[in-house]
Amino acid sequence: LSTLVLVEHEGGLIKTSSLSAVEAAKSLGEDNSISLLLAGSGHSLKEAVSHAASSHPSVSQVLIADSDKFTYALAEPWAKLVNLVQQSGGYSHIIAASGSFGKNILPRAAALLDISPITDVTKISGSNLFLRPIYAGNALSTVRYTGSSPCMLSIRATSFPVASEPPDLKSNAASIDQVDLSTLDEDDSVGKSTYVKLSSQISERPDLGNARIVVTGGRGVKSADNFKVIDKLAEKIGAAVGATRAAVDAGFVPNDLQVGQTGKIVAPELYMAFGVSGAIQHIAGMRDSKVIVAINKDADAPIFQVADYGLVGDLFDVIPELLEKLPEKK
C-alpha cells in the first residue's frame, strides 16, 4: 500500500481536515507508506511544508509543487499535478478531505486518470471497502472499488478525528522532495481560470469544522440583528457559530456558517440548536455530534427526534438565562 494525500494549507499551516485524511490513510491497512502533496508558492508554502513534514508520525514523504500557478488552489493545475505525481509514484490510493478543496480537485484528477472516485467516505473497512452516506445521510452505502490503481477517495474529516496530543516527531521527520513541473502546461486548461478574490468573515472563534462546541441558529432567530444573541452565547462558552440553510438564505449570516448536507458537516462534542426545525438536510450535517441540545418553541419540531436534551421554549428567553447561568469558557 502507498497513499498520496492531497493537502490543503493556509497561512503556513496545513488544515486539520488534511490531517484527518492522513488518519484515514492509516486505516487503509498496515505497511502503508504515506506521502503528502502540497502545492503553493512563496513563504507560506515553505512554512506549510515544514509543518507537514512533522505533522504526523505516519508520514514518510512530503512532495512539493512550488509555482505561481499554485498560489491559489485552482482545480485545473492541481488535477494535472495529481496526474503527474501518480504517474511517477504509482500510488495505490489517493485521498483528500471532502471539503470544497477536495471536492473541487479530486474528481477532475480522477477523470484524467480514468478512475471512479468515492466521495464522502465515513468508514474504511479494508483497502477497497468503504462506507458512505447517500440521500443526505438517510441511507448508507457500502461500496467496493474493483478498478485499477489508484483507488481515489474523499473522506469526511469528522469521521477520522485527529489525535489531540501532538506526537513527538523530532526523530521522525519526513523526507521532502520537489515535483518536476516541466510538463504541467501540457494540460490546455492550465491558465484558463484565474483567481479574483476571496470574501470571508474573519472570526476569532473556533473553526466551525473542528470546534468542540457548536451553537446554531435557524429560521426561528428571525433576523440578522437577533443573531447577535447566538454570537454572544458562542463567545461565552468558546463555541463556533453555525446556521441552517434557512437562516443563510434569509441573509441572517454568510454561507460559510451553513451546517448541513450542502454546507459543513460537523461532529462536535456539544451541538446546541436554537430555533432550528430539523430539516433532513440540516440533520445530515450534524447527526454525528456527541450531544445534541435543541431549543424550539414548537414541541413537534423534528429536531427533537435527534436531540439528547430538548427544551420547548422561546430562544429569546432561554439564551439570556443561559448567558447568566452558564460558566465562562475555560
Add this chain to the structure above:
Amino acid sequence: MKIMVAIKRVVDYAVKIRVKPDKSGVETKNVKMSMNPFCEIALEEALRIKESGLASEVVAVSVGPTQFLETLRTGLAMGADRAIHVEAPEKIYPLTIAKILKALVDVEKPGLLLLGKQAIDNDQNQTGQMVAGLLKWPQGTFASKVVLDKEKQVATIDREVDGGIETLCLDLPAVITTDLRLNQPRYATLPNIMKAKSKPIKKFTLQDLNVEIKSDLEVVEVTEPPKRKSGVILSSVDELIDKLKNEARVI
C-alpha cells in the same frame, strides 16, 4: 452561444426514502420522481442567460432509461429549446456520464456547460469536475453567481467555498456547477407544458457516442443509518445546565 445543461431524474426531494429490505438499494418503484433540484437551478441559470441576450439556445441533456424523457419534457416546459436523451441503464457512475457529456459537447459545441453541483440521490458531486477535466475546460464549481462577458469571452463566478465566497474568472468555453443560492427556478406554466410537447428530443445510444460503461465500483449493500437513541425533554434551563454538566459532562 449555445448552452448545454445536464439534468438528472431523482427521487423527489420531499419523499422520505425507504431502503429495500434486501439491502440492494433505495426503493424507487411507485415513488415520486423529479428533476434533481441542483439541475433545476442549472437550467434556470441557462434560461436567464439566454433571456438576457447572451445565449442563443439552451439544450437540455439527460442520460438514463426511457423514464428520463419525462424529466427532459419538464426541462423543455421550463424553457429549454430542445433536448437530447442518451439511452442508458439507470445505475451508471459519474465517470461514464462525464464521458457521455464530453461526447455530446464534441457534437453540439456549446460555449458553456451547466450542471447541478450534485444529485440528491448519490450525493457524489463529481460529474461537472470530471467532464471539465476530460474536455480540458476550466471549471467553476458550487457557483452562487454567474456573470458572462460576451466580448472578453469570460465568465466571472462566485463560488461557495469553506472559507466564504471565492471569485474566479474562467475563459469560455467552461463548465459551471450550480449551488443552491444561485437562483430560484421557475415553474413550468400550463401553456409552456403544452408547447414543450412539440419541442424536439434527439436520441443517442452509448454506441452512437462510442462510450463504454466503466464499472470499477460495486455497491455491496445499502442500509439504514443507525438511529440515535431518543432523548429527553427537559423543563427548565437549570435542568439543562445540570444535565450538560453532570450527565453529559460537556461543559
